[in-house]
Structure formats: C-alpha cells, structure tokens
Amino acid sequence: MSSSDSPVGLLLVNLGTPEAPDIASVRRYLAQFLSDRRVVDLPRALWLPILYGVVLNTRPARSAKLYELIWNSDTGEGPLKTFTRLQAEKLQARMGSPRLIVDYALRYGSPSIATQIEALAAKNCERIALLPLYPQYASSTTGSAADAAFDALRDKRKQPALRIAAPYYDDPAYIDALAANIGGALAALDFEPEVIVASFHGLPQAQIDRGDPYRDHCEATWRLLCASLGMSPERLRLAFQSRFGRSQWIGPYTSDVVTELAGQGVKRIAVVAPGFAADCLETIEELGVEIRDLFHRNGGEKYARLPCLNDSEESIALIETLAKRELAGWM
Structure with a gap:
C-alpha cells in the first residue's frame, strides 16, 4: 500500500477524567495531571513535597464525591470522556471516508495519547492529525498534548507524519x-x-x-x-x-x-x-x-x-470544519 492510499488518522484530544469516581482513581488522575510541568511549573523540589504530602492526601476524597455526583453510570465514564467519545463517533459517521480513522484520546487518564497513536499506527496510518479540543491555546493544555504526542513517537523507528491543529479561538x-x-x-x-x-x-x-x-x-x-x-x-x-x-x-x-x-x-x-x-x-x-x-x-x-457544545449538531459541524482544514492535502 502506497502512502497516498494508506489510512489517515484523526485524533480528537481533550483533558481527561479519572477511571472511576473513587478516591484511589482520583488520586492517580490528579497525580498525573498535577505532575505535568506545563500544568504546575514550580521547581520540583518545592512542588512535589506539597503535591504528595498535602494535595494528594486531602483533595482526592472531596473530588471523588463530586465525580460520583456527575458520573455516567450507564457507560462507566465521566461526562467529558462520554462527550469526547461521542464527538469522535459522530465525526467518523459524518465525514464518512473509508480512508479516515477518527478516534479520541485524553491527555490524563485513558485512552492516552500514546496508546491511541500506537493504535492508529497499527492500522497503517502513516499520517496522523491531532486536534486538541482547546479553542484557546495554553501551554498547559495544547502544549502539553503536543508534548505527549511527540513523546509517544520519540523511540519509534517508523514514525507517522504528525500534524497538531492550531487553536481556533477566533475562527x-x-x-x-x-x-x-x-x-x-x-x-x-x-x-x-x-x-x-x-x-x-x-x-x-x-x-x-x-x-x-x-x-x-x-x-x-x-x-x-x-x-x-x-x-x-x-x-x-x-x-x-x-x-x-x-x-x-x-x-x-x-x-x-x-x-x-x-x-x-x-x-x-x-x-x-x-x-x-x-x-x-x-x-x-x-x-x-x-x-x-x-x-x-x-x-x-x-x-x-448553559451547556457546552458537547456532541450537539453545532459541535460536530465545527469539528468537521477544523478537521478538514488540518487534513487538507492528505485526504
């Protein structure tokens, strides 16, 4: 299969959610999130004792109770994961190209960016576009997602071509x-x-x-x-x-x-x-x-x-517009 015929991957990325609304899961999620140097850029010698000595011993219990109140018990997911998954599924159906594989990843929690890039590569995607669903750029969001994508490719002998979509705050x-x-x-x-x-x-x-x-x-x-x-x-x-x-x-x-x-x-x-x-x-x-x-x-x-865009018609139409722009020349 030539590169021009190989599938193209599109990965929607959002922040993340714990795996379950319990203290242990929330603690793991917060540890990953708050250990990211782009999220908390204090000196490690100052921040890590606070994180592991105070924050992760106090905040998970309260946060777990709040997650339990909003948890999607039918799917076993936090709402952000549910909506991001639905956005990917609806976009796949809307764009309808057999050469396009749409999936989603979470920067913290699962499915991770590394796991999903690996999965797309296993499906012979030689081109992958990352679409961070952060309209306004921040180092701690879009920048961190880019870090995770590049880290996932760091040790690969065969790397797919990778694009990272621009912020769309004024689109x-x-x-x-x-x-x-x-x-x-x-x-x-x-x-x-x-x-x-x-x-x-x-x-x-x-x-x-x-x-x-x-x-x-x-x-x-x-x-x-x-x-x-x-x-x-x-x-x-x-x-x-x-x-x-x-x-x-x-x-x-x-x-x-x-x-x-x-x-x-x-x-x-x-x-x-x-x-x-x-x-x-x-x-x-x-x-x-x-x-x-x-x-x-x-x-x-x-x-x-008022609700966010979520998986509304307006949301999927917007993501399609952004996706087509990033995929130009590849599809």
Whole structure:
C-alpha cells in the first residue's frame, strides 16, 4: 500500500477524567495531571513535597464525591470522556471516508495519547492529525498534548507524519457554533437573564507573564462572541474560574463577578463556559452548583448554567470544519 492510499488518522484530544469516581482513581488522575510541568511549573523540589504530602492526601476524597455526583453510570465514564467519545463517533459517521480513522484520546487518564497513536499506527496510518479540543491555546493544555504526542513517537523507528491543529479561538466557525448553541439554550429558559457570564478556565498570572497567550485568546473569543450575539460587554461579562492555590490567577474571578452582580441587584443570570468543548466537573459542578449557590446566597433569584457544545449538531459541524482544514492535502 502506497502512502497516498494508506489510512489517515484523526485524533480528537481533550483533558481527561479519572477511571472511576473513587478516591484511589482520583488520586492517580490528579497525580498525573498535577505532575505535568506545563500544568504546575514550580521547581520540583518545592512542588512535589506539597503535591504528595498535602494535595494528594486531602483533595482526592472531596473530588471523588463530586465525580460520583456527575458520573455516567450507564457507560462507566465521566461526562467529558462520554462527550469526547461521542464527538469522535459522530465525526467518523459524518465525514464518512473509508480512508479516515477518527478516534479520541485524553491527555490524563485513558485512552492516552500514546496508546491511541500506537493504535492508529497499527492500522497503517502513516499520517496522523491531532486536534486538541482547546479553542484557546495554553501551554498547559495544547502544549502539553503536543508534548505527549511527540513523546509517544520519540523511540519509534517508523514514525507517522504528525500534524497538531492550531487553536481556533477566533475562527468564525467556532464563534458561529457558540452563538447558535447559546441562542438555543437561552430560548429554552423560562426567564430572560439580565446578564450572561462567559466563564473561561483560569491560569496562574505568572504563566501569562511568561508569555502564554491564553488570556489574549480568551478575550478575543469573548469580544467576537459579544459581537455575534449583539451583546455589550456589560451584558456578556468576561470571567475566569477554577482558581487553585494561593497565588494570583487571571481575573476577574467568576465567583467575584457573580457576587458583584448579585450585590448590584441583578436577580437573573446565566453562565456559559465557551472555552470548554465538553461539559465536565468544572462546568457541571463548579458552575452548575457552587457558583449557582453563591449567587443565590447573595440575593440572586434565577440562575441557569448553559451547556457546552458537547456532541450537539453545532459541535460536530465545527469539528468537521477544523478537521478538514488540518487534513487538507492528505485526504
């Protein structure tokens, strides 16, 4: 079989999830995640004693309880894994080429990037495109996924050609998908939000100061989304969630924005997470429960968490657009 006739692999990549909602599984997942130098770039001599002496002895029990609340018991998966798998399955069916093999991988947990690259190579894929489902580039997400892919090929005598898709934070197809998804979700509510909060995952400010473009990408997405939805920056507020530790993270923090809105007398809000390709613990529990309860405690009355793109029609059409761009010249 010539290289021009061999199958082409497309690997959708997202962050990850524990294998089960129990303490041991969550501890393994957090150990892998928080040991990544791109995620926590503190000196190892400082960070590892904290990680193994404090974090992994305290955080897994609480996180396991939260994962249990959102776990997909029918499939034995966390929601992020379920949605990423469905995205790959639906994209395979949608694109319909016998030469294209679509699969998915998780940066932390399983199936791993290394395992899935090996599986595609075993199916004679001499060309593999990695599509990280992170619209906004961050060293700790897209950069880490690229590291894992290159590490998987490091010792191979026969390496497939590898492409890593660019971030798509300002891509019209992405903005259109978000706007359609948000518009549909708002229309389904039984109230009209006075303010919508666009909550992106946060990053330590120190990583931004060292050159990470993530905040710029988030702000670009937010501005384009404001324009697409016809909303002012006051109606669609920018915020960042999931702060961890005591260091300064990029802001404004979602918790502060929601508290401020309630304090100003705003009674009805909705929250959306444009940077997440699939719902996960940070959207379902943090935004759907913690931030909701915070809003209500401070005087808010109506609150809605809007769903991520997940495996919606808008999502699969977007991923198809991105995939065709990366596969150009190979298919």
